[in-house]
Amino acid sequence: MDPLTIGVAGGAALVLLAVAGVRIAYAAALVGTIGLMLLMGGVYPAIVAAGTLPYAKGTSYELSVLPMFILIGYLAYYAGMTRTSFEAAKRWFGWLPGGLAIGTIFAVAAFSAVSGASTAAAAVFARVAIPEMLRARYDRRLAAGVVAAGSTLDSLIPPSALLVIYGIVVEQSIGDLLVAGFVPGIISALVYCVIVVIRCKLDPDMGRPITGFSWKERFESLPPTAPIWIVIVLIFTSMLFGWATPTEAGALGAFSTLVFAWRHGMTWPQFRGAMLDAAKLTVMIFTIIWGVLIFVRFLGFANLPRSFAGWIEGLAVHPLLVLLAIYAIYLVLGCFMDAIGMMLLTLPIFFPVIESLGYDPIWFGIIVVKLAGIGLLTPPVGLCAFVVNGVRPDIPLGDVFRGIWPFLLADVVTVALLTAFPELVTFVVDLRVR
Amino acid sequence: MTPSDAGRPRPPAGAPLLARLDRRLGRLEDALNLVAAAAIFGVMAFGVAQILSRTVSGLVHGLWPAIPPIAIYGYIDYVQFVAILYAILGIAYCQRLGGHIRMEIVLTTLRGRLLWLLETGATVLAVAVTVMLIAGTWDNFHNAWARGDSSMDIRLPQWPSKLVVPLVLAVLLARLLLQLWGYARLLADPAREAVAVPLPETAREAARREIEEAVGKVEASARGERG
Numbered sequence: 001m002d003p004l005t006i007g008v009a010g011g012a013a014l015v016l017l018a019v020a021g022v023r024i025a026y027a028a029a030l031v032g033t034i035g036l037m038l039l040m041g042g043v044y045p046a047i048v049a050a051g052t053l054p055y056a057k058g059t060s061y062e063l064s065v066l067p068m069f070i071l072i073g074y075l076a077y078y079a080g081m082t083r084t085s086f087e088a089a090k091r092w093f094g095w096l097p098g099g100l101a102i103g104t105i106f107a108v109a110a111f112s113a114v115s116g117a118s119t120a121a122a123a124v125f126a127r128v129a130i131p132e133m134l135r136a137r138y139d140r141r142l143a144a145g146v147v148a149a150g151s152t153l154d155s156l157i158p159p160s161a162l163l164v165i166y167g168i169v170v171e172q173s174i175g176d177l178l179v180a181g182f183v184p185g186i187i188s189a190l191v192y193c194v195i196v197v198i199r200c201k202l203d204p205d206m207g208r209p210i211t212g213f214s215w216k217e218r219f220e221s222l223p224p225t226a227p228i229w230i231v232i233v234l235i236f237t238s239m240l241f242g243w244a245t246p247t248e249a250g251a252l253g254a255f256s257t258l259v260f261a262w263r264h265g266m267t268w269p270q271f272r273g274a275m276l277d278a279a280k281l282t283v284m285i286f287t288i289i290w291g292v293l294i295f296v297r298f299l300g301f302a303n304l305p306r307s308f309a310g311w312i313e314g315l316a317v318h319p320l321l322v323l324l325a326i327y328a329i330y331l332v333l334g335c336f337m338d339a340i341g342m343m344l345l346t347l348p349i350f351f352p353v354i355e356s357l358g359y360d361p362i363w364f365g366i367i368v369v370k371l372a373g374i375g376l377l378t379p380p381v382g383l384c385a386f387v388v389n390g391v392r393p394d395i396p397l398g399d400v401f402r403g404i405w406p407f408l409l410a411d412v413v414t415v416a417l418l419t420a421f422p423e424l425v426t427f428v429v430d431l432r433v434r
Numbered sequence: 435m436t437p438s439d440a441g442r443p444r445p446p447a448g449a450p451l452l453a454r455l456d457r458r459l460g461r462l463e464d465a466l467n468l469v470a471a472a473a474i475f476g477v478m479a480f481g482v483a484q485i486l487s488r489t490v491s492g493l494v495h496g497l498w499p500a501i502p503p504i505a506i507y508g509y510i511d512y513v514q515f516v517a518i519l520y521a522i523l524g525i526a527y528c529q530r531l532g533g534h535i536r537m538e539i540v541l542t543t544l545r546g547r548l549l550w551l552l553e554t555g556a557t558v559l560a561v562a563v564t565v566m567l568i569a570g571t572w573d574n575f576h577n578a579w580a581r582g583d584s585s586m587d588i589r590l591p592q593w594p595s596k597l598v599v600p601l602v603l604a605v606l607l608a609r610l611l612l613q614l615w616g617y618a619r620l621l622a623d624p625a626r627e628a629v630a631v632p633l634p635e636t637a638r639e640a641a642r643r644e645i646e647e648a649v650g651k652v653e654a655s656a657r658g659e660r661g
Contacts, residue, residue: 021541021634022556023534030563033570051570054599058521059514067474067520068481077648119641120648244485247513251481258478275471277647283470283524284533341535381539386641 003039007302010035014295014345024341025291032294039301050294057290061247062167062174067282068250069159072231074274074281075254076114078261079227082124085110088221090132094210098200100136101146101207102193104129108150109189110225112157113232114257118376122151122384126391138207142199144395145403148384149192149410152373155339157185158235159250161285162339162372166365168289169296169344170351174246176362176429179239183428184366188414195410227260240432285340292344299348309352319357326350327371327415334375335382343372363425367418374411377404449629452615456630459608463527466605473519480516484509508588515585518595522602526609532632541634550621553631557614564607571599 001009010031017027029050036046057063089103089110096102108125115121125147133143155162158178167174200207231253238249261271299305312322329350333342347368354364376384379401389397418424488505495503506512528534541552575596577583583592616631635643 017556017559018537019540020556021536021538021552022559023536025534026556026560026563029567030559033563033566047566047570048573049570051567051572051574054522054567054571054603055518055574055596058518058599059595060517061510061514063521064477064513064517068478071474071478117644117648119644123645123648243489247477248481248485251478252485254478255482272471275475276467278474279467279471279520279524280528280531280533282474282520283467283522283528284535286521287525287528288535336539337537338535341537381637383637383641383644386637387644390638390641390645 001038003302004304004307006035006038007299007304007307010295010298010302011304011349018341018345024345025288027291028288028295028345029291032291032296032298035295035298036301039298049297053290053293053297057168057293058286060168061245063164063286063289065174065246065250066161066164066285067278068247068254069161069164070281070285071254071274071278072159072250072257073115073117073120074278075257075261075266076111077120077124078264078266078270078274079114079257080260080264081111081114081225081228082107082128084221084224085228086125086128086132088218088225090210091213091218091221094213096193096197097204097209098138098142098196098207099209100129100133100138101142101196101200103210104133104146105150105153105189105192105196108147109153109157109185110228110232112151112154112185113159113235114228114253115154118151118154118373119383119387121154122148122387123391125151126388130388130392130395133207136208136210137205139205139403140395141399141403142196142206143403144388144392144400145405145407146192146196148377148382148388148400148404149407150189151384151387152376153185153189155369155373155376156181156188156366158182158239159253160369162343162369163365164246165285165289165340166343166347166368169292169347170361170365172361172365175239175242176432177365178235178246179432180362180366180425180429181369182236184370184414184418184425187417187424188370188411191410191414191417192407195406199406227257230256240428242432288340288344292348296348305349305352308349309356312353313356319359322353322357323359323419326353327367330368330371331374331378334372335378335380337375339369339372339375342375343368360422360426362429363418363422366425367415370411370415370418374408377408377411448627449616449619452612452619452629456612456616459526459605459612460530462605463524463530463609466602467524467527470520470523473516473523476516477513477520480506480509480512508585508590511585511587511590515590515595518598522599525602526606529606529609529613530632532635538634538636542636546624547621549634550617550624553634554614554617554621557610557617561607561610561614564603564610568600568603568607571596571603575600 014027014031018024033046033050036049037043040046086107089107093099093102093106108121111121129147130143158181160181163177163181164174167177234253235249238244376382385400385404389400484506491504494501575593578596579593584590612630616629620626
């Protein structure tokens with residue numbers, strides 16, 4: 001069998017094992033090691049080649065940013081950042097049509113800057129924002145949809161673990177990716193707001209403005225949100241002006257969140273629980289990274305990524321068509337797969353294609369992470385929709401998904417905007433001080 | 435309930451030896467994950483110290499150029515030395531809790547013997563790859579030991595952190611063998627109660643767990659503030 005055939009067979013085997021429920025890290029490492037045995041002509045060299053990766057990736061300085069970001073996310077709950085961000089957003093944006101829904105979008109966007117998990121943001125804001133929207137007689141589908149959709153902003157706005165993972169797999173600058181995520185995250189939030197305003201203008205009963213807040217009340221709502229802004233400024237300016245590495249900025253962000261959490265009354269058992277949970281999520285991500293990189297090493301030996309990219313180039317179709325096909329694949333996979341698994345399994349094949357077609361690697365990372373966020377909203381396993389329904393069982397799952405559809409349309413608009421104007425992503429990267 | 439509580443071994447339920455081994459190994463896994471958590475805290479504290487020392491000494495250097503700016507020498511080497519702890523020590527703990535990512539869309543539609551057959555098969559494959567990786571990572575350690583590999587800046591020996599990998603993978607192997615036992619007894623008799631194995635989670639169950647974790651934390655925090 002020629003190497004390319006072995007590579008294709010390996011890819012098929014990995015998909016089969018993943019669908020059968022084998023944990024992706026083990027499935028990828030197993031197929032990768034067996035593939036290396038076939039291609040390197042022996043058991044020993046393959047095992048040695050695979051055996052270097054857990055240490056090499058485990059001790060990568062670039063990857064040491066991940067536990068810092070994860071820790072910020074787990075500590076953020078104890079720093080009292082959810083209610084304060086919602087209260088401030090409500091006072092500042094409530095006067096708009098659908099004002100509470102818009103307030104929710106901005107509050108989730110701000111919370112995303114200190115949080116690491118979309119599902120957790122959905123759970124918390126379903127608890128904080130939906131009751132208030134329902135009391136103000138907002139349409140329950142809008143209320144549920146805006147919380148579920150808003151929570152996916154988390155994947156773009158730093159600290160984003162998904163962007164770090166992308167950077168590691170395709171060997172791009174983590175700092176560039178993190179800086180690049182800010183503007184698309186804000187654009188995404190603004191497009192959501194436009195959708196809400198249009199819907200509430202067309203049907204005012206869907207969500208009426210909330211008025212009556214004085215400027216004094218508005219400004220009074222800002223100081224309690226300081227912990228969020230401090231973390232945002234620390235991470236963004238360190239990336240942009242280069243005064244700290246991503247790991248150092250993450251460490252400072254985690255430390256300041258820890259201080260705020262302590263001041264907010266975090267107890268020792270809560271701190272211990274947050275640290276243990278952070279350790280668990282960290283090892284999960286590291287394991288799948290080195291597991292998949294064993295598979296990637298095998299694909300490299302089989303020359304599959306380059307051959308696939310060459311084949312696509314040989315088709316002589318417009319690059320945009322290839323790009324749209326890749327978008328479609330991500331949208332379909334996102335319906336069934338976890339975002340991390342989906343990215344790690346597809347990027348080794350898709351990324352060389354994207355590079356060969358001349359697209360910007362940082363821009364593509366933002367697009368992939370945005371598409372992965374959409375996967376959290378689409379049935380049958382749109383986890384954020386299930387979370388909102390779980391917190392508010394009085395809003396049926398069908399209504400949650402119906403409430404989400406307009407925001408999926410907004411996501412399509414955002415992806416189209418970012419595709420048509422890639423400078424929206426890359427201009428901030430060009431501003432970085434190297 | 436936090437995830438760390440969720441995976442605590444349950445009382446014996448028809449397989450006392452398996453449950454006892456599960457509990458004992460669980461204690462070791464808990465301890466290893468605690469060390470991993472401490473390593474994360476250490477890297478955080480070290481990162482803050484590095485920024486502070488660099489910034490403060492930079493300011494002092496600006497005022498009195500005779501005093502040179504200082505940064506922690508070998509900072510990256512130290513971080514890399516400690517990093518292996520958080521990167522791998524919790525791997526068996528995460529496996530016990532069913533934390534490693536997988537597609538559950540097929541598994542959650544299955545019941546009885548077919549489900550346990552797939553779980554058993556998946557665990558056999560995990561055992562196989564872990565055995566291979568123990569051999570490969572041991573070789574990696576052995577080479578570092580024999581060659582005297584060291585870090586770039588401050589020449590820290592690399593063999594201790596390379597030795598951690600096969601040792602921890604051996605703990606994972608023990609966990610996987612216990613789970614293999616747990617699934618095999620369910621395959622033999624699907625009416626038995628599951629012991630020492632994580633069960634597949636539907637989207638609804640996963641959502642419920644996420645809610646308990648996130649909302650529980652926020653409410654605990656709010657109670658703490660009021661209290």
